[in-house]
Amino acid sequence: MNQNRPPYPPQQGPPQGYPQPPPMTHPNQPGYPQHQQQQFMQPPSPYGQPPYPQGPPPPGQGFYQGPPQGPPQGYHHHAPPPQAYQQGPPPPGGPYGAPSPYPPQAQFQGPPPSLPSPGYVPGQQAIGDFRAQADQLRRAMKGFGTDQKALIQVLAKLDPLQMSAVRSTYTQHIQRDLYKDIKSETSGYFRQGLLALIDGPLRHDVTCARDSIEGVGTKEWLLNDVVLSRSNADLTSIKSVYERTHQHTLQKDVEGDLSFKTLGLFSMVLRATRHEESAPLDxxxxxxxxxxxxxxxxxxxxxxxxxxxxxxxxxxxxxxxxxxxxxxxxxxxxxxxxxxxxxxxxxxxxxxxxxxxxxDPAMHDAEQLEDCMKGMGTKDERLVIRVVRVHWNPQHLDQVKRAYRVRYGKDLIDRVRGETSGDYQRLMVALLA
Known part of the structure; x- marks a missing residue:
């Protein structure tokens, strides 16, 4: 997903009497909560400026911002100035500078908790009339044959809240299940990618969590991708929807699948009690x-x-x-x-x-993507899951593409294009573009 993509045209409101989704707006529209916009971006680092050259990037590419360099600003090992590590209440405002959604008294009880990322609040949707997209999707699958290019054109452009709204609208307007229609009309890794998009980030994480521990053995890479390094808010949402979907807890299922040592780590992580990013360093x-x-x-x-x-x-x-x-x-x-x-x-x-x-989250994801493609053969299942995951966050995706060029000296999209083919290739390229 290219950060330079022009914003979507504003959606027109649905006609009188048309079922209304929960009142949320698109991140680029007025009225979208500032803290939700900020969730698309990495929190500002307290570390020094990146060592990469500043100024306008060359045509067609930008500068990778690089990992945080050195210790936090004001960090000293022996005699830090008192103001560098303020132990009092956090300053007014949310963790990323947004207006605080918490009452004043809560600000004196420690740092405010992180908010869920877009797509991690069940039922949350973009507002607007998405019947045009629903009609396009139905036409692409109706009758003899399937228009795969049309499916890609519609679905690859949607952010998590828009995707949720399109899926809901498809059910209400077309009286059919979009997930089931896509599943019956497509196949292979192309189908896997489309179904991951339709599910949205939260449902897909729940599906991946189940898949990582179901059957013989554990897909350790997949369990790592879903559970580790997540915010407390997102991990809590994953656990909640997992339990509602499967009638037992993710913790219990993980306990039955891991060895003693790694079980201890994942049990701690699944408590979702990490220190918040807004907490001052001591x-x-x-x-x-x-x-x-x-x-x-x-x-x-x-x-x-x-x-x-x-x-x-x-x-x-x-x-x-x-x-x-x-x-x-x-x-x-x-x-x-x-x-x-x-x-x-x-x-x-x-x-x-x-x-x-x-x-360095961008570099780590770049290396994870390369891991899917290096050596003999392509790990297609991993590639689909990881491409869809970075696709949901446009600002992060842009950094991943830049990091990949810095690390490997080549373009990520060209690399993926060379490892895939057909409709599967076209979908992966569209999600990274």
Whole structure:
């Protein structure tokens, strides 16, 4: 999804008496809550400016902003100025500068919780009349044959709230189930991609969570993608819809599928009690956590896995970045290299996933996409899931494409085009464009 894509034309309101979806607006329309707009973007980093050149990018590409460089501004290991780590109540306003949705008294009870990302509130939809899109989709599948290009043209342009509105409108206006129609009219990885889009980010995460632990063995990569490095709000939504869909909890299902050590990590993560990104950093705690990580690993014959998992599970991304800096400064080794040396298997992959997502989310996703395509053959299932996931966040997707070019010296879309074919190829390219 290209950030330079012109905004969608404003939708006209439905006629009198037409069923109204829940009152939300498109992120580009007036009236859309500012905090919801901000959820599309990575929180501003407290770290220094990126080392990449500033100024206008060359035609057809932009500068990758790079990972946060160095420690947080004002971070000192010995004598930090008091104002650098204010311990009082958070300043007025939400975690990203938006007007605070919390009552004044709540602001003195710790940092405000994160809000769900777009598409992670069940029933939330864009307002407007989406019957034209519903009609286009029906025409593409009605009669003999299916117009795959028309399906891509309509569905690849929708954001999470619009997708929810189109699916609801299709049911009300056409009197049919869009998911079932797409499933019966398409096949292969093209169908997988379209169904993931129609489900939207929340339902698709629930589907992936179930798929990761269903049957023989565990799809560890998929469980990592769905559960790890998520905000408390999004993970709580996933757990809630999972339980409502499957009549038992995600925690219980995960417990029955993982080995003892990784079970402990995922049990902690699934509590959804990470420190919020808006919480101020405490340099004393950061230093103590870095020492604890070292003491639980390098200073022992047998790693204290529970201690390491506890630190990773409760730390915000901001705290993980600061812990990484403190660890590498104190012990002269990057924390990810230390994790690679001290752990193996799923535990190593899970901890690295959490750390590298915190350090540079765009680069981590770029590397995850390349992992789907490198070597002999393409891991198509992974590619579809990961392309759809980055597609939902336009600003992040733009950074992923830039990071991919920095890391691999080639264009991500060209790389995906070379690994896919047919309608499947056209869908993947449309989602990344």
């Amino acid at each position: 340099p004393t705690i950061i230093e103590a956590e870095a020492k604890s990580l070292h003491g639980a690993t390098a200073a022992r014959v047998v790693n204290n896995v529970e201690e390491v998992c506890g630190i990773f599970a409760r730390a915000s991304d901001n705290e993980l970045r600061a812990i990484n800096h403190a660890f590498s400064t104190r012990y002269n080794i990057q924390l990810d290299k230390h994790i690679e040396k001290e752990f193996s298997g799923h535990m190593k992959d899970a901890l690295l996933h959490m750390l590298r997502t915190a350090l």
